[in-house]
Amino acid sequence: MAENHAHGDHPGERAADDPIKLLAIRDTPLSVDEVFRAVGDDAAGGTTLFVGTVRNHDGGADVDALGYSCHPSAEAELRRVAEKVVADHPVRALAAVHRVGDLRVGDLAVVVAVSCPHRGEAFEACRKLIDDLKHEVPIWKHQKFSDGTEEWVGAC
Numbered sequence: 605m606a607e608n609h610a611h612g613d614h615p616g617e618r619a620a621d622d623p624i625k626l627l628a629i630r631d632t633p634l635s636v637d638e639v640f641r642a643v644g645d646d647a648a649g650g651t652t653l654f655v656g657t658v659r660n661h662d663g664g665a666d667v668d669a670l671g672y673s674c675h676p677s678a679e680a681e682l683r684r685v686a687e688k689v690v691a692d693h694p695v696r697a698l699a700a701v702h703r704v705g706d707l708r709v710g711d712l713a714v715v716v717a718v719s720c721p722h723r724g725e726a727f728e729a730c731r732k733l734i735d736d737l738k739h740e741v742p743i744w745k746h747q748k749f750s751d752g753t754e755e756w757v758g759a760c
Contacts, residue, residue, distance in 0.1 A: 614647075615647070616646075616647025616648075616696070616721060617647075617694065617721050618694055618721075619690060619693070619694045619695050619696070620645065620647075620695065620696045620697065623690045623695040623696055623697050623698050624683070624686050624687070624690060624698050624699075625642040625643060625697050625698060625699050626638070626639065626642040626699035626700070626701065627679065627682050627683055627686055627699070627700055627701070628679070628700075628701045628702075629674055629678050629679050629682065629701070629702050629703075629704055629743070630701060630702075630703060630704070631703070631704050631705040632703075633703070633711070633712065634701050634703050634712040634713075634714075634715050635715075636653065636655055636712070636715055638701075639653065639699045639700075639701060639715045639716070639717045640653055640717055642697065642699040642717070643696075643697035643698065643699050643717045643718065643719040644697065644719070645696040645697045645719045647696050647721060648696040648697065648719035648720060648721060648726070649720075649721050649722050649723065650719065650720055650721070650722050650723030650724070650725065650726035650727070651717060651718070651719040651720075651726055652717065652718055652723075652726040652727050652729070652730035652731075653715070653716070653717040653730070654714075654715070654716050654717070654730055654733075654734045655712060655714070655715050656712070656713045656714040656715070656734070657710060657711065657712055657713060658670055658707045658708065658709050658710060658711045658713055659709065660709045662747060662755075662757075665749045665750070665751065665753070666749060666750040666751075667709065667747050667748070667749060667750075668709070668748050668749065668750050669706065669707065669708050669709070669748050670706075670707055670745055670746060670747045670748060671704075671705060671706045671707065671745070671746045672702070672703060672704045672705065672707065672713065672743055672744065672745055672746075673704055673743070673744050673746065674702075674704050674741075674742060674743045674744070675742035675743075677742060678702075678741050678742050678743055681740060681741045681742060682700060682702070682737065682741050684740075685700075685733065685736045685737055685740055685741060686698055686700060686733065688732075688736065689718070689729050689732050689733045689736070690729075692729075692732070693718075693720060693725055693728060693729035693732070694720055694721055694725055695718055695719070695720055695725075695729055696719045696720055696721065697717075697718070697719040698716075698717070698718050698719075698729070698733065699715075699716065699717050699718075700714070700715070700716040700717075700733060700737060701714070701715050701716075702714045702737070702741070702743055704743070714734070714737070716730060716733050716734050716737065717730065718730040718733060744756055744757065744758050745757040745758075
């Protein structure tokens with residue numbers, strides 16, 4: 605007869621002591637594999653990965669290219685956002701990288717991932733991570749449209 609183990613009995617059900625594995629803002633292409641490997645954890649039953657790519661349109665206009673720039677405090681703000689996520693969720697491992705510089709349609713702009721003991725927790729924590737990153741980390745997007753116009757969009 606199988607024993608019924610309640611959540612919380614095993615140390616793997618709790619957050620890891622140091623779950624923030626990778627945080628970076630880079631001017632080089634991002635790697636989904638690198639982020640996914642960073643959040644590998646034997647106690648995690650669920651890993652949620654979100655990839656944000658440059659799309660070919662915004663607000664009804666065709667986008668040709670865009671650039672991201674950030675404030676010098678951006679990495680510190682990214683860490684603050686990550687620390688809040690791990691404080692509020694049973695995170696085993698977390699990673700987030702954002703690209704800056706000139707990007708083309710289809711390029712990866714942001715990759716975040718969170719591993720938790722269970723899938724529901726992983727989805728919630730990853731959603732909180734990407735939403736707070738977009739709203740609170742001072743990264744700005746400069747879009748260039750095919751009609752020759754340009755627009756700055758604040759991520760926060």
